[in-house]
Amino acid sequence: MTGKLVAAELKRKGFKLTPQRRAIIGVISQSQEHLTPADIYAKLKAKHRGIGLVTVYRALNMLERSGMLCEVHIGDTCRSYLKRPSGHHHHLVCKGCGKVVDFSDCELDDLEQRVTQDTGFRIDRHLLEFLGRCPECQAGRRGKS
Amino acid sequence: MTGKLVAAELKRKGFKLTPQRRAIIGVISQSQEHLTPADIYAKLKAKHRGIGLVTVYRALNMLERSGMLCEVHIGDTCRSYLKRPSGHHHHLVCKGCGKVVDFSDCELDDLEQRVTQDTGFRIDRHLLEFLGRCPECQAGRRGKS
């Protein structure tokens, strides 16, 4: 989600690029962590005065419908934690600092095939996330838990 | 979660097995699908008169803290959908009827090791779910979506 690209993408889909949205996208793309709507709102209030939490929610919904965001499920909370890129990928979440690293080679095809054979399900989609502790959080006794 | 076992387990942990809890556990263990608190409450009101939604929430929290329930993340909703067993396992969710089938041979050790090498993370836990359509829902055009 590199500012420019998103801008172009938004235009292509007929959305307007307002200063508020620009700011919201900025916050998300600069953060290595997954952020809740409230997190984003908090970061925004510091700089851009007068932005509403409602606008954050609306922007997030729009960006998610456009496939420019994705959720993180594992960890303390679950619902509507968000993050960056697109394309098939999975998350490796640090439970110390919340940082999220992506990886894409999930190699679940074999398993998927076996499960399909065993159960007769037709599988559409999978959700895979790892939870752990990043090198920094292992070293310094940073973070929660 | 076979009635008897849960009863014993609850006693062991110092919880009381009240008629309400018995009913709640009954509903959950009889269902093949994942149920929200509201779902459970609805099923209960039919039979056991006068039970409160609050009690359902409290029972669910207790059962979850005791490790007798687990959440389902994938699908329409995410938060606090619940289901049965214990031990390391994963879910195969039917997006037609909501049925959930378990499987345990996830074979993610190799992948985990590789990710650990690449990133330096120490991995504690993973979340893996498949979403698909069960044989019945493939045959009859049952369910949503």
Added chain:
DNA sequence: GCCTAATTGAAAATGATTTTCATCCATAAC
């Protein structure tokens, strides 16, 4: 610059979940 439809913010509405509190009930203590 003007027009239109999309966007915004505040307040209200909604929905889910938790807390409070008085009451109830089973059990252990006497």
Added chain:
DNA sequence: GTTATGGATGAAAATCATTTTCAATTAGGC
């Protein structure tokens, strides 16, 4: 057998997240 005790219950209220409503504003094409 009665009494104290603590956990459990239900109703109502409180809280928190999210969505809707609505009037005012603004981006982007003309």
